[in-house]
Amino acid sequence: MTAPRIVATGVGVISTIGAGREQFEDNLYAGCAGIGPSQMFGEEAITAEVRDFVPQTWLGTKGIRVLDRAARLLCVAAEMALSATGLKQPENAEGDPQFGLVCGTMFGSVHSITSFDWSGQTDGVKYVNPMEFPNTVINSPAGQAAIKFKLRGVNSTISAGLASGLYAIHYAAEFLRFGRASALLAGGVEELCEESFVGFRKAGVLSASGRSRPFQAGHDGMVLGEGSALLVVETEERARARGVTPLFEIAGFGSAHDAHAINAFHVRGQGAAAAMRQALEAAGLTPADIGCVIAGASGSPAADQMEWHALKEVFGPRLGELPVSAPKAAFGEAMGASGALLALCGATALRRQHAPPTAGFIGADAPLRLSAQAQPFSAHAVLVNCFGCDGNNASLVLKSV
Amino acid sequence: MKRVVITGAGLITPVGAGREEFWRSLVAGQSGIAPVRSFDTSDYPVHIGAEVKAFDPAHWVRNRDPESMGRGSQLAIAAARMALDDAGLSLSAFAPRRVGISMGTTSGEPGFVEKYNDIRKAEGLDALPADLGAKYPCNVIPSNVAIELGLQGPCLMIPTACAAGNYAIGYGFDLIRTGRADLMLAGGADPFSRITYTGFARLGAIAPEKCQPFDRNRKGMVPGEGAAVLVLEPLEAALARGARIYAEVLGYGVSCDSHHMTAAHPQGDGAIRAMDMALRESGRSPDEVDYISAHGTGTPTNDRVETIAVKTLFGRRAPQVPMSSIKSMLGHTMGAASAIEAVACALALHTGVIPPTINFTEPDPDADLDYVPNTARQTNPRLVLNNAYAFGGNNASLCLARFEEAA
Numbered sequence: 001m002t003a004p005r006i007v008a009t010g011v012g013v014i015s016t017i018g019a020g021r022e023q024f025e026d027n028l029y030a031g032c033a034g035i036g037p038s039q040m041f042g043e044e045a046i047t048a049e050v051r052d053f054v055p056q057t058w059l060g061t062k063g064i065r066v067l068d069r070a071a072r073l074l075c076v077a078a079e080m081a082l083s084a085t086g087l088k089q090p091e092n093a094e095g096d097p098q099f100g101l102v103c104g105t106m107f108g109s110v111h112s113i114t115s116f117d118w119s120g121q122t123d124g125v126k127y128v129n130p131m132e133f134p135n136t137v138i139n140s141p142a143g144q145a146a147i148k149f150k151l152r153g154v155n156s157t158i159s160a161g162l163a164s165g166l167y168a169i170h171y172a173a174e175f176l177r178f179g180r181a182s183a184l185l186a187g188g189v190e191e192l193c194e195e196s197f198v199g200f201r202k203a204g205v206l207s208a209s210g211r212s213r214p215f216q217a218g219h220d221g222m223v224l225g226e227g228s229a230l231l232v233v234e235t236e237e238r239a240r241a242r243g244v245t246p247l248f249e250i251a252g253f254g255s256a257h258d259a260h261a262i263n264a265f266h267v268r269g270q271g272a273a274a275a276m277r278q279a280l281e282a283a284g285l286t287p288a289d290i291g292c293v294i295a296g297a298s299g300s301p302a303a304d305q306m307e308w309h310a311l312k313e314v315f316g317p318r319l320g321e322l323p324v325s326a327p328k329a330a331f332g333e334a335m336g337a338s339g340a341l342l343a344l345c346g347a348t349a350l351r352r353q354h355a356p357p358t359a360g361f362i363g364a365d366a367p368l369r370l371s372a373q374a375q376p377f378s379a380h381a382v383l384v385n386c387f388g389c390d391g392n393n394a395s396l397v398l399k400s401v
Numbered sequence: 402m403k404r405v406v407i408t409g410a411g412l413i414t415p416v417g418a419g420r421e422e423f424w425r426s427l428v429a430g431q432s433g434i435a436p437v438r439s440f441d442t443s444d445y446p447v448h449i450g451a452e453v454k455a456f457d458p459a460h461w462v463r464n465r466d467p468e469s470m471g472r473g474s475q476l477a478i479a480a481a482r483m484a485l486d487d488a489g490l491s492l493s494a495f496a497p498r499r500v501g502i503s504m505g506t507t508s509g510e511p512g513f514v515e516k517y518n519d520i521r522k523a524e525g526l527d528a529l530p531a532d533l534g535a536k537y538p539c540n541v542i543p544s545n546v547a548i549e550l551g552l553q554g555p556c557l558m559i560p561t562a563c564a565a566g567n568y569a570i571g572y573g574f575d576l577i578r579t580g581r582a583d584l585m586l587a588g589g590a591d592p593f594s595r596i597t598y599t600g601f602a603r604l605g606a607i608a609p610e611k612c613q614p615f616d617r618n619r620k621g622m623v624p625g626e627g628a629a630v631l632v633l634e635p636l637e638a639a640l641a642r643g644a645r646i647y648a649e650v651l652g653y654g655v656s657c658d659s660h661h662m663t664a665a666h667p668q669g670d671g672a673i674r675a676m677d678m679a680l681r682e683s684g685r686s687p688d689e690v691d692y693i694s695a696h697g698t699g700t701p702t703n704d705r706v707e708t709i710a711v712k713t714l715f716g717r718r719a720p721q722v723p724m725s726s727i728k729s730m731l732g733h734t735m736g737a738a739s740a741i742e743a744v745a746c747a748l749a750l751h752t753g754v755i756p757p758t759i760n761f762t763e764p765d766p767d768a769d770l771d772y773v774p775n776t777a778r779q780t781n782p783r784l785v786l787n788n789a790y791a792f793g794g795n796n797a798s799l800c801l802a803r804f805e806e807a808a
Binding site: 095097100101106107108110113114116117118120121122124125126128129130133134135136137138139140142143144146147149150151152153154155156157158159160161164167171174178180195196198199200202203204255256257258259260261262263271274388389390391392 | 444445469470497498501506507508509511514515517518519521522526529530531532533534535536537538539540541544545547548550551552553554555556557558559560561562568572575579595596599600601602603604605654655656657658659660661662663670671674678682791792793794795
């Protein structure tokens with residue numbers, strides 16, 4: 001049995017550098033960064049928020065009130081992806097029972113669950129609003145999106161820390177290979193909220209200078225972001241049968257755990273290197289086939305160093321000539337949404353045959369070929385990385401179709 | 402594709418720890434439900450829960466400080482260690498990158514949300530400890546197991562609420578089947594939480610005295626906690642090492658009601674599709690199923706809808722298929738529930754005995770199937786379905802078979 005090729009045929013994205021694929025790509029390639037003063041936590045806090053977010057622009061007003069911020073972000077991405085691919089289920093139809101959603105997230109519903117518990121601890125448990133309970137489960141954004149868009153197939157929420165988005169895309173591809181779905185929305189979502197922001201700030205891992213400078217001189221931590229990106233994935237055969245031209249192929253995934261610590265990167269990067277090698281092998285490629293690397297680096301010195309070590313191990317001397325892009329310079333560390341946002345960067349790089357600029361690049365801390373400008377390459381495959389501080393590493397290879 | 406078998410099981414549950422104690426309790430129809438001890442319930446209208454008693458994290462978490470992680474991780478590590486012991490496996494026999502873990506949960510490590518709010522209330526957020534944030538995201542549960550045991554392969558949390566265990570076992574099954582891993586630990590973990598308890602209490606869903614699924618007088622579910630981890634490996638590896646095989650995993654099915662966040666589809670649409678998909682993937686028909694481990698929470702709606710779903714799929718044969726809910730004894734252990742129930746299914750296939758639904762006194766005209774009332778039964782099942790349903794409209798059914806060489 002030949003394994004069917006899994007392709008992406010549509011994209012929905014909402015991020016600090018833009019809503020919708022075109023705006024996201026244009027801003028990414030213009031070197032724009034969405035890092036700046038927070039609307040949520042006061043101006044002295046620097047974040048990569050989705051600013052002036054008005055979900056009604058895409059979703060109308062019906063049913064919005066019950067959705068928390070993560071669910072709103074996810075539903076906006078879903079609306080765009082479905083509209084772009086003609087897969088939006090008609091108003092009066094039941095919905096395709098094989099069409100589903102695989103959603104990566106890290107902190108999930110942390111704001112809703114904390115608010116719910118806070119109400120119990122301050123108002124008293126007798127006064128807690130039971131209508132707010134459903135939003136406390138980690139899979140609530142995915143469940144809400146399923147109701148809104150009649151997604152009746154698999155509805156999995158996937159959590160692998162900062163690598164969640166890539167795991168979700170891989171999980172969706174596996175479901176399609178097994179014939180368990182007709183098509184799937186796959187990607188991730190994360191909302192920025194007080195709980196995650198305070199947690200990271202207390203841990204001392206946020207950039208004190210308020211800059212997101214992956215791999216760069218003076219990198220001093222990450223800037224927290226948020227957003228949602230979803231791909232429509234299906235088999236190539238099905239896409240062609242319904243007259244749709246695939247955007248790119250999801251060609252290979254790799255994952256490896258460092259089994260080292262829950263809140264520290266394994267600087268030697270053996271797990272990260274293993275994830276990259278597995279992804280290449282699964283795609284039937286060698287490092288020489290890769291045109292550019294979309295790095296997961298977020299400006300946290302240990303993480304950047306780990307990724308550099310791992311890249312050196314996988315690409316050897318060729319690393320000096322391989323274009324590398326670190327898009328978190330533009331949209332910060334969007335946690336559970338990062339993987340899908342980075343995959344979208346990789347897809348755009350493939351199409352444009354240019355690695356995206358690393359916004360505001362001022363000179364590398366590591367000898368990597370980064371640039372504030374888009375860097376040309378000529379190849380049919382790119383590598384996307386997501387490495388988490390809990391030791392979980394994931395890599396994804398995307399190919400042109 | 403490889404055949405996948407279950408060769409080990411580790412559990413920490415309200416009715417006991419370890420496969421043997423767990424199974425003895427279940428077959429004897431013992432309940433693990435008791436007055437809640439982990440927090441004061443005087444402000445609640447209900448006071449019972451299904452907590453894990455006498456759990457000593459330090460006995461299981463040996464390579465790190467047990468207090469450096471939450472109870473969800475502690476329970477998961479205990480279950481994982483027991484599962485490996487039960488399988489008679491030493492991890493040193495495996496390439497570390499070929500051993501992975503996949504877990505399910507509803508609320509992950511909610512203890513840190515409680516701690517966050519307790520500190521916020523007492524001292525303000527400035528007093529938060531630096532390491533609190535990193536301990537919370539639910540992916541730390543499988544990561545903590547991986548770190549404790551040195552697992553360097555795939556590591557995933559699937560937080561699909563109360564059906565999560567089945568999703569996680571399904572993912573582990575997929576990785577073994579396709580040869581991506583040589584050994585997978587798969588299951589679920591959920592700690593007892595005042596948040597979960599508050600939510601279900603405010604929904605009016607908690608039973609006041611006991612959990613009595615499918616009984617006419619059922620009054621609700623009972624929140625619980627626990628963890629279960631199964632050892633999954635390729636059949637040929639299990640045979641080669643002469644392993645004890647509890648059951649074979651044949652397939653699974655998942656679906657979404659896309660109807661309501663907390664209420665099941667009234668006709669059981671998603672539940673029917675999940676069971677149907679699991680059987681199709683397994684190459685089996687409803688006629689061959691001879692035991693169903695029900696989701697069976699004990700709420701009036703769940704048990705009615707699950708009965709409708711089984712009747713729709715199994716037709717006239719439905720009353721002949723025994724279907725029991727071990728939640729009558731364990732309460733609802735949330736994301737761990739379907740993993741614990743999967744162990745029960747595997748042991749039913751292995752021992753030939755199906756566990757009962759206890760507290761069953763009066764049949765319900767709306768729920769008129771064979772719920773294996775009150776007493777375990779020797780039926781020697783060969784093919785079983787493990788049902789699990791969840792908030793978000795998630796449904797997952799897992800299909801297991803008694804191991805027979807020429808399947």
